[in-house]
Amino acid sequence: MSLKHILLGILQEPHSGYDIKKVFDQVFSNFWAAELSQIYPQLKKLSEQNMLSVVEEESDKGPSKKVYQTTEKGQKELVNWLQDGPIVHTEKLAYLAQTFFLNSLATTEQKLEFMQALQHEMKTWHQNLCGYQKDWQSRFPNYPYDLPDDEFYPNLTLMMGVKKVGAIVEWCEESIDLIKLRL
Amino acid sequence: MSLKHILLGILQEPHSGYDIKKVFDQVFSNFWAAELSQIYPQLKKLSEQNMLSVVEEESDKGPSKKVYQTTEKGQKELVNWLQDGPIVHTEKLAYLAQTFFLNSLATTEQKLEFMQALQHEMKTWHQNLCGYQKDWQSRFPNYPYDLPDDEFYPNLTLMMGVKKVGAIVEWCEESIDLIKLRL
DNA sequence: TTGCACTATATAAATTGATATATAGATTAC
DNA sequence: GTAATCTATATATCAATTTATATAGTGCAA
Structure with a gap:
């Protein structure tokens, strides 16, 4: 249930889906993993809910990409998640x-x-x-x-x-x- | 994929599905959680694969229960899991x-x-x-x-x-x- | 007769792993 | 030189698995 909010957090700066996967692998690897097959459907869902904005851009290398960014509504949802207090006891070791x-x-x-x-x-x-x-x-x-x-x-x-x-x-x-x- | 092996580990001693849930809540709560809706289907599956034996018993309180126990085949699967070495980097915090x-x-x-x-x-x-x-x-x-x-x-x-x-x-x-x- | 402990299932959501599609630049083969 | 292949980028879908939430029946005790 946290993936949604982590995406809203990452997309305070604009990223494509592919970029986001890199952030998970390089920055979040110590406490959260996510696959592309999770990321893309969530981006679609959050866009439909107007929590993310989308702009299509040309890529330096490879095909054109969709660049997502958190909207004001999405920002509020992120802040709510933080204000609800820490989520603990979810570990599986x-x-x-x-x-x-x-x-x-x-x-x-x-x-x-x-x-x-x-x-x-x-x-x-x-x-x-x-x-x-x-x-x-x-x-x-x-x-x-x-x-x-x-x-x-x-x-x-x-x-x-x-x-x-x-x-x-x-x-x-x-x-x-x-x-x-x-x- | 670890739930399967944890069940095989717990069922080295006989337990019903309901008993197993208590073990998770009381003993494993620090590193693994599981719901009844996960436990029962897995018990069924592992029985069908002859990794668990089942005996129907009358309960002291409430309806009759199925008591499961790990078979020799299940024991081998558990040992394989341990011999494959430690599973790390699966945390989501x-x-x-x-x-x-x-x-x-x-x-x-x-x-x-x-x-x-x-x-x-x-x-x-x-x-x-x-x-x-x-x-x-x-x-x-x-x-x-x-x-x-x-x-x-x-x-x-x-x-x-x-x-x-x-x-x-x-x-x-x-x-x-x-x-x-x-x- | 209400509540609780015990037993179990149904349904929905989330996650994983594999695979499909497509574009662009770089490398290699001929 | 150009065709074929490889690598990286980018998006998307499917099946299988795992997880979460809700529901439902049974027997006993207060």
């Missing part, structure tokens, strides 16, 4: 479900391998996030205090990722140590 | 999408309120998790070292929750401090 049933694997070695693989994934993810943070830091000498408002809130989501995934890496470490005591 | 667009709210006070509400939610969640952990600690004097295997891995998911949600509460705190500097 498959790897935690796997951890829950990990004892169904035959040997302690296999359980250990699973947790080591998980730690590796999480470490890589954490390093990526830290890399993005370094990019911000090089652009702002007094990071995060000197960020302009329009970059401050997106940056908060990055700070959250660094902190959270860091905690998960630590948990993997501790879990591995505990499992080794059971070998 | 609506509150982070909201944070990303928080600057669309008119005043800094409103943005601060949002983050304070989020912190409150997260603190409550964290306290619940710590409560569950105290229950474990009272049952095992040498927690978590003296846990039997069949309780050790479920407990890991709880330890993860405490650590992760703790980090999120800290992030909320830091974010609130940063936003206050912008008032």
